[in-house]
Amino acid sequence: MARLPFDGRIRVTSPYGYRTDPITGAQGSWHGGLDLVGEDYVIRASVAGTVAVSQMVTDRSNATWQWGNYVCVLGEDGNYIYYCHMAERRVRAGQRVAAGDILGIMGSTGYSTGDHLHFEVRDGANRQLDAAAYLGIDNEIGVIGAPAVEPEESSTAWSDEAVAWATANGIIYGDGNGNLMLDEPCTRRQMVTFLHRLAKLMGRA
Numbered sequence: 001m002a003r004l005p006f007d008g009r010i011r012v013t014s015p016y017g018y019r020t021d022p023i024t025g026a027q028g029s030w031h032g033g034l035d036l037v038g039e040d041y042v043i044r045a046s047v048a049g050t051v052a053v054s055q056m057v058t059d060r061s062n063a064t065w066q067w068g069n070y071v072c073v074l075g076e077d078g079n080y081i082y083y084c085h086m087a088e089r090r091v092r093a094g095q096r097v098a099a100g101d102i103l104g105i106m107g108s109t110g111y112s113t114g115d116h117l118h119f120e121v122r123d124g125a126n127r128q129l130d131a132a133a134y135l136g137i138d139n140e141i142g143v144i145g146a147p148a149v150e151p152e153e154s155s156t157a158w159s160d161e162a163v164a165w166a167t168a169n170g171i172i173y174g175d176g177n178g179n180l181m182l183d184e185p186c187t188r189r190q191m192v193t194f195l196h197r198l199a200k201l202m203g204r205a
């Protein structure tokens with residue numbers, strides 16, 4: 001089972017299959033892989049294997065120049081996994097890698113309009129496979145992974161007035177008092193309690 005090539009949240013910016021070319025605007029151009037933008041720029045091996053290629057081709061008569069700095073890993077599953085457009089490569093050809101090992105840093109080298117990873121999978125006969133299916137994700141533009149949960153600021157200028165009002169009117173209590181405290185997660189029971197107190201304050205309950 002392949003793992004995602006980034007830790008943390010990932011945006012799928014271009015699915016596998018036919019698409020509008022991002023540079024020429026041509027309709028129905030073939031996209032043999034999946035374009036991914038990692039919140040974390042560190043690119044990691046999706047499956048264990050051996051690094052088959054780690055290079056940057058600048059000669060434009062060689063079609064692989066489009067991939068810029070790229071790494072190809074021959075996976076233990078017999079597939080070749082391509083990691084393209086890297087800013088930096090961190091592995092050498094012949095090196096063994098485990099799933100999750102760092103291969104390089106996301107960049108925009110080669111045929112690319114911005115920082116992203118072109119992730120492509122080919123079988124032993126050099127046929128392109130559905131890279132999204134390989135990763136077990138939907139082959140469509142979108143975000144993978146839950147948004148990072150940021151703790152609320154304990155006090156902010158824009159919320160101080162609201163907190164003072166809610167505290168003064170018995171809707172919530174300050175830290176350490178009662179069951180609706182600032183800076184704590186809220187259950188549905190507490191949300192209902194909040195609404196009930198608000199409704200009472202407004203004379204509707």
Ligand SMILES: [Zn+2]
Pocket residue numbers: 014031033034035117118119
């Ligand atoms: Zn691509």
